[in-house]
Amino acid sequence: MILSRNIRKSFGKHQILKGIDLHIGKGRIFGLAGRSGAGKSTFLRCINGIEPYDDGSLQVAGVELATLRDRQLRSFRKSIGMVFQQFSLLERLTVFENVALPMKCWNYDNRTIRTRVDELLGLVGLSAKRSQKPWELSGGQKQRVAIARALSLTPEILLCDEATSALDPKTAQEILLLLKGINLQLGITIVMVTHQMSVLTGICDEMAIMEGGRVDCQGAVETIFRQQPKALRNLLGSSRASAESSDVTTTVFLVDKSDVVARMVFDLDVMLHISKVPVSGAGLLVNVPADRFDEVTRYLDQRQVNWYPEEAPDPSPAASRFDRAEPEMLDQCINR
Numbered sequence: 001m002i003l004s005r006n007i008r009k010s011f012g013k014h015q016i017l018k019g020i021d022l023h024i025g026k027g028r029i030f031g032l033a034g035r036s037g038a039g040k041s042t043f044l045r046c047i048n049g050i051e052p053y054d055d056g057s058l059q060v061a062g063v064e065l066a067t068l069r070d071r072q073l074r075s076f077r078k079s080i081g082m083v084f085q086q087f088s089l090l091e092r093l094t095v096f097e098n099v100a101l102p103m104k105c106w107n108y109d110n111r112t113i114r115t116r117v118d119e120l121l122g123l124v125g126l127s128a129k130r131s132q133k134p135w136e137l138s139g140g141q142k143q144r145v146a147i148a149r150a151l152s153l154t155p156e157i158l159l160c161d162e163a164t165s166a167l168d169p170k171t172a173q174e175i176l177l178l179l180k181g182i183n184l185q186l187g188i189t190i191v192m193v194t195h196q197m198s199v200l201t202g203i204c205d206e207m208a209i210m211e212g213g214r215v216d217c218q219g220a221v222e223t224i225f226r227q228q229p230k231a232l233r234n235l236l237g238s239s240r241a242s243a244e245s246s247d248v249t250t251t252v253f254l255v256d257k258s259d260v261v262a263r264m265v266f267d268l269d270v271m272l273h274i275s276k277v278p279v280s281g282a283g284l285l286v287n288v289p290a291d292r293f294d295e296v297t298r299y300l301d302q303r304q305v306n307w308y309p310e311e312a313p314d315p316s317p318a319a320s321r322f323d324r325a326e327p328e329m330l331d332q333c334i335n336r
């Protein structure tokens with residue numbers, strides 16, 4: 001979906017991107033981490049076509065961005081939604097009007113706009129807030145509006161620049177669940193630029209760490225946290241890296257009443273990594289932090305939920321993860 005080869009970019013005399021090589025597969029949730037100033041946001045803006053690159057090749061959905069001229073570039077940018085840390089909503093507009101804005105700019109007719117905005121507000125669980133102004137909303141609700149707006153032109157890719165950094169941990173977890181649900185339900189590829197390890201371990205399939213304008217390491221999140229390459233240790237300090245790694249290497253469960261999983265996240269305030277939808281049928285594989293294991297299984301037992309210990313998640317990508325996800329889980333993710 002996104003193929004970057006040796007992308008270079010300078011601002012004046014300062015080379016910020018020094019040859020970025022990355023491949024982000026369709027339908028994946030990809031985390032881009034790195035220290036402040038590493039060039040993550042600059043690279044994200046290159047993917048979006050806002051920032052031209054000086055050298056290298058950047059293909060998005062098979063299109064080489066450097067070949068696009070003004071009008072083509074504008075049209076290409078419809079296929080990419082963006083979500084920012086500070087929501088970037090227009091305060092004088094209502095929730096409905098904020099979500100409708102991109103469609104207004106593209107001269108969609110009013111009926112289409114109404115239908116689409118209603119659908120999106122339902123998706124992010126904000127139908128009841130359609131007439132309110134951003135200042136009347138919580139941070140989490142504002143980010144839901146921003147996500148709905150980013151989806152309004154039916155993009156194939158959603159770029160999130162520190163989308164949960166301004167939120168408290170519980171609200172951040174709600175937004176991550178929403179994004180995971182959107183990824184599963186709509187098949188949208190998501191790129192998350194983040195400083196938060198909980199974002200990487202919480203919803204990302206794969207990740208890369210950038211350092212000084214280069215990609216230091218990339219691969220499956222589980223693999224990187226298990227192997228703890230130097231880039232990860234540099235990013236966090238070795239003691240924290242090992243603490244974080246235990247979060248992703250603990251026991252994996254198959255839970256057959258997956259609506260309870262979403263409920264449990266809020267009741268127990270526990271960070272889960274929903275890793276894979278099993279190939280064989282209903283349910284979800286979730287990683288549970290080792291120190292919350294007893295609490296979580298007690299919670300499941302009390303609600304008569306069947307759960308099974310699993311050795312490891314199935315590494316083969318399910319043909320369509322959405323097809324196999326339980327509808328209740330998606331509803332829980334989306335309608336909060």
Ligand SMILES: Nc1ncnc2c1ncn2[C@@H]1O[C@H](COP(=O)(O)OP(=O)(O)OP(=O)(O)O)[C@@H](O)[C@H]1O
Binds near residue numbers: 036040
């Ligand atoms: N438009 C610009 N003009 C000049 N310098 C810029 C511009 N945009 C970014 N930079 C510089 O490029 C470098 C990388 O910035 P960028 O925002 O991409 O880093 P980042 O990894 O996203 O950092 P953070 O995590 O703090 O957001 C910084 O030194 C920044 O000052």
